[in-house]
Amino acid sequence: DxxxxxxxxxxxxxxxxxxxxxxxxxxxxxxYFLWYKKYPAEGPTFLISIxxxxxxxxxxxxxxxxxxxxxxLSLHIVPSQPGDSAVYFCAASANQAGTALIFGKGTxxxxxx
Amino acid sequence: xxxxxxxxxxxxxxxxQSMTLLCAQDMNHEYMYWYRQDPGMGLRLxxxxxxxxxxxxxxVPDGYNVSRLKKQNFLLGLESAAPSQTSVYFCASSYSGLQxxxxxxxxxxxxxx
Numbered sequence: 001d002x003x004x005x006x007x008x009x010x011x012x013x014x015x016x017x018x019x020x021x022x023x024x025x026x027x028x029x030x031x032y033f034l035w036y037k038k039y040p041a042e043g044p045t046f047l048i049s050i051x052x053x054x055x056x057x058x059x060x061x062x063x064x065x066x067x068x069x070x071x072x073l074s075l076h077i078v079p080s081q082p083g084d085s086a087v088y089f090c091a092a093s094a095n096q097a098g099t100a101l102i103f104g105k106g107t108x109x110x111x112x113x
Numbered sequence: 114x115x116x117x118x119x120x121x122x123x124x125x126x127x128x129x130q131s132m133t134l135l136c137a138q139d140m141n142h143e144y145m146y147w148y149r150q151d152p153g154m155g156l157r158l159x160x161x162x163x164x165x166x167x168x169x170x171x172x173v174p175d176g177y178n179v180s181r182l183k184k185q186n187f188l189l190g191l192e193s194a195a196p197s198q199t200s201v202y203f204c205a206s207s208y209s210g211l212q213x214x215x216x217x218x219x220x221x222x223x224x225x226x
Contacts, residue, residue: 009153032212043117043203043217044156089155093212100146100171101215105155 003027004092006104015113019077023090023104026071030092034101035064035075038087047088048075080111115139117218119204125224126194134189134221136204144207145187146171146215147179149200156203162187194225 005024013019023033031052036044050057050064050073057064063076077084090104117138126132136145146161148171158171162181176198178190187206191198202221207213 006155034214036217041220043205043219045217046214049214095212100158100161101212103148103156105153 001026002104003030004090004102004104006088006090006107008107009105010108010110012110012112013080015082015111016079019075019080019084019109019111021075021077021088021090021107021109023073023075024071025073025092027092027094027102028071029094030102031095032093033064033066033073034091034093035062036089036091036103038089038106044089077109080109082111082113085109085111117204117206117216119202119218119221121221122219123222123224125226126191127226128195130194131190131192132194132223133191134202134204134223136187136189136206136218137185138187138204138206138216139185140206140208140216141184142206142208142216143184144210144213144215145181146205146207147177147187147189148203148205149173150203150220151200159189159202194223196225199223199225 034049035047037047038044066073087106089106091101120135147159148156160179165184180188204218205215207215
């Protein structure tokens, strides 16, 4: 059973508009969440993270929102740029010994100019 | 500062052959990880290490072995390759904890015929 779910395999957005990528989780012990970005033929790169003590974290054009009661987080990209076209992975972890990051299956974002 | 490097970049194996994938990091990170990425499956953890001389199983460890003889290196071995092990393999490292941001290598594409 998937503990971290990205239910939209793909998203298409026009340049300049907002991109919203969603992620749901089932494990209530998760307390740290990250977003990674991956271009073809490259490894994932860290984008932004959020701790469960916050409900929002912002870094430039990227903002992550966390709704703990709904077990849902979202990544907002404003404004979207063609260079943002990539696969975005949501990941979560619990502060327990022996547990590692659990990744979602990813959402492919395409930003058209 | 090369970050995380992986060798080889691409390899073709016949069923039953063995091989070792090498991961090296120059960031003095304690934790290292091996993932596999399959279409529609996201990133799945194979094995990880919390320090030199230690290893632990991840989500999909069967068919793989690992060793961490030196802090900077993490080796992934396939003793008898199977077509189901055709995948892209990513190595990652993090400074001190399983919840820490992980830094990924560029990946190794493996095809088992």
